[in-house]
Amino acid sequence: MxxxxxxxxxxxxxxxxxxxxxxxxxxxxxxxxxxxxxxxxxxxxxxxxxxxxxxxxxxxxxxxxxxxxxxxxxxxxxxxxxxxxxxxxxxxxxxxxxxxxxxxxxxxxxxxxxxxxxxxxxxxxxSSLGPEPFDADLTAARFADMLKTRKGNLKTCLTDQHWLAGIGNCYSDEICFAAGLLPSRRPAALEEHETARLYTSMRSVLTEALRAGGYMEMPLYSGDERTGGFNELCRVYDRGGEPCVRCGNPIVFQTLSSRKCFFCSNCQT
Structure with missing residues (x-):
């Protein structure tokens, strides 16, 4: 999607x-x-x-x-x-x-x-949608405050459109990988340096994906060579069983809270 x-x-x-x-x-x-x-x-x-x-x-x-x-x-x-x-x-x-x-x-x-x-x-x-990842008022401090009261896990948190609008299965996994955090972590239990890392990773991953044209591979128009470019740059999403680009361990595929989830069990903590 x-x-x-x-x-x-x-x-x-x-x-x-x-x-x-x-x-x-x-x-x-x-x-x-x-x-x-x-x-x-x-x-x-x-x-x-x-x-x-x-x-x-x-x-x-x-x-x-x-x-x-x-x-x-x-x-x-x-x-x-x-x-x-x-x-x-x-x-x-x-x-x-x-x-x-x-x-x-x-x-x-x-x-x-x-x-x-x-x-x-x-x-x-x-009206029911949450803030956007790049909203000016979604500062690192506000993001950390939002996480403190959040139940569930990072996967369901990041993909909840009422809490934060725009992120789904693919980029929640990519963001957690970039931050070095397991998608199963409890948001309220994250330490300050971890929430800061998650915030920075969210914005950097989305920026990189936008520059590459996202991961949907169907060209938008004839001669379109940009759309879908991020598909080859995904580190964990749909990479189950492949070696982790950081540590070489196999990427794990699991179902987490009824959502498919990809992560490295070795270098995500």
């Missing part, structure tokens, strides 16, 4: 390519991916301009004229492709937004969605 680096990467790339462009056509192949009727969606969205693309947590926000917003959550297996009919992947599409000869194809939206909101509806929909 796309996380903070993937969605921020998509936001930046889409703003380069569709910002201030008019939506000239719409195809809806799966009405269940919408939260309104296809007729209302078409009536409201067709002919509007994408003023910009924003992001909140793991979701993209297409800001349209007339204070209307499209909220995209790709969820599991969801992806996008920007291009023409000739170069789009050989996959079924659920929704297509056209910008002249170019279309933004939404693929794999079985669990994901593209919902239409006004300003108030959007604010209500996003």
């Amino acid at each position: 796309p996380e903070w680096p993937e969605m921020e990467h998509y936001r930046q790339e889409l703003n380069k390519r569709i910002q201030n462009r008019k939506i000239s056509g719409i195809t809806v192949n799966r009405p269940k991916s919408l939260n309104v009727s296809e007729e209302e969606f078409r009536k409201t969205v067709l002919g509007t301009v994408v003023e910009r693309v924003d992001r909140r947590a793991k979701q993209l926000i297409f800001v349209l004229g007339g204070e209307r917003y499209l909220l995209l959550h790709l969820m599991l297996d969801g992806m996008m492709h920007l291009g023409t009919e000739a170069d789009k992947p050989d996959r079924s599409t659920q929704i297509e937004l056209y910008f002249g000869d170019t279309a933004l194809y939404f693929i794999g939206l079985r669990l994901g969605y593209l919902h239409l909101y006004d300003k108030r509806g959007l604010e209500e929909e996003l």
Whole structure:
């Protein structure tokens, strides 16, 4: 599932390519991916301009004229492709937004969605999300205070969107590895130097992943050589049984709190 680096990467790339462009056509192949009727969606969205693309947590926000917003959550297996009919992947599409000869194809939206909101509806929909990893007011001190009252383990803590928005299975494991901490550690029991290390690792891992284009390997557009570049840079995620890049011990794969989890049992403490 796309996380903070993937969605921020998509936001930046889409703003380069569709910002201030008019939506000239719409195809809806799966009405269940919408939260309104296809007729209302078409009536409201067709002919509007994408003023910009924003992001909140793991979701993209297409800001349209007339204070209307499209909220995209790709969820599991969801992806996008920007291009023409000739170069789009050989996959079924659920929704297509056209910008002249170019279309933004939404693929794999079985669990994901593209919902239409006004300003108030959007604010209500996003109101339960926690702070973002790079929020200016999420200082190291505030992060440490948040951890002190947190129950469960680091894995469930970092992936709780109500507590901290944007991190999922992949980057929680990568962050814990970078910090040298086991995902099973109790947040409230961390020492001061460990919480500081976790905070620094969170920001450094996410920054590195964004620069590499995230770990989702499907190109966003024809000729895209950046998207998915972090997949080869993952130290532990989906690396079960492979040697640890720090100590050489095999990476462990376990299920932790119903989530798949990868870590090094030797150099993460």
